[in-house]
Amino acid sequence: MKQLRVGIVGCGEVTQIMHLPSLNQLPEQFTVTALCDVSEHVLQAVGDQWRVPKRHHDYRDLVALHDVDAVLIANPDAYHAEVALAAIAAGKHVLIEKPMCITLGEADAISAAQERAGVTVQVGYMRRYAPAFVEACRQLPELGDIRLARVHDVLGRNALVVNGTSRVVRGDDVPADVIAAGQRLRDERITEAIGEAPAELRGAYGLLLGLSSHDLSAMRELLGMPQRVLYAAQRQGGLYLSGAFDYGTYVCQFETGIDNIARFDAYLEVYGNERVLRVQYDTPYVRNLPIRWHVTMANGQDGVIERAESPTWGDAFVAEWQAFYANVVEQRIAKTPPTDFRRDLELFRDMIALMRI
Secondary structure: OOOEEEEEEOOOHHHHHHHHHHHHOOOOOEEEEEEEOOOHHHHHHHHHHHOOOEEEOOHHHHHOOOOOOEEEEOOOHHHHHHHHHHHHHOOOEEEEEOOOOOOHHHHHHHHHHHHHHOOOEEEEOHHHHOHHHHHHHHHHHHHOOOOEEEEEEEEEOHHHHHHHHOOOOOOOOOOHHHHHHHHHHHHHHHHHHHOOOOHHHHHHHHHHHOHHHHHHHHHHHHHOOOOEEEEEEEEHHHOEEEEEEEOOOOEEEEEEEEEOOOOEEEEEEEEOOOEEEEEEEOOOOOOOOOOEEEEEEEOOOOOEEEEEEOOOOOOHHHHHHHHHHHHHHOOOOOOOOHHHHHHHHHHHHHHHHHHOO
């Protein structure tokens, strides 16, 4: 059981609030040996705070380091694929924040590279590693025939939570041309993924890649891949999405949106004839908030039993890193590999096609 040496590409909000504290909580499994960020201010401040010795502005320098065994990819999503491919080519294991990439072609390239190199590549769907979600998957057969399912995720902008709970070092020194180049690349990738599209559809695809990828990925693990997308629509410039997925004997409803209310209202809910199973999520930007599963059932006497449980204290990001460690050391395939993420891109593609109608 060796300690894995981690290099981090992208030292922004998610790295500072979630990943570095999670890795620090697992000192027997991980040590952070190198950081990479385009912002000199962020790189030095985060490096000093977490006492990380090696600091780079170019990810290619980081993935070439001999004292990096695994790479966390948490930079802007337009660059995820190229960093992942470079890390895999250097023989590094990879934990890559969602979205893994933007296009199906990128997903196929990452999958092929992983297969050739024989390294672990795990997509950062931390909600699927939460003990409450794992328990819900175990309990699902007890519902019997499913009648209906629902995926719901409506929340306030991240800043409404982050600004009052965390100190985040911001990269205000990143040159304007670097920011513009990243936006152009993202625009090109989205066009490659969905073709020419109006701004609202491009915004909808961006929301699917971001927040909704968590929801639909968890839906797929809990319920399986749907037979088809029955309906999909966007409103408010792509900030509110709804849809319906055909599971043959039942339909799973989907709804999401982002507003200015400082709360996190996210759950998966599955309805049987005598039981309802729900996984209730809270904001990941406050660490260790409990993720719970709930069951509502008939008591056999014309009454109702309601039960809620948080299986254990801890954070879903820690559980995700623990799974990553086991996958690397035991040479197991992650349950969220590149091929799994590709299924999300397929759903997103089909949803955008229906939104054009």
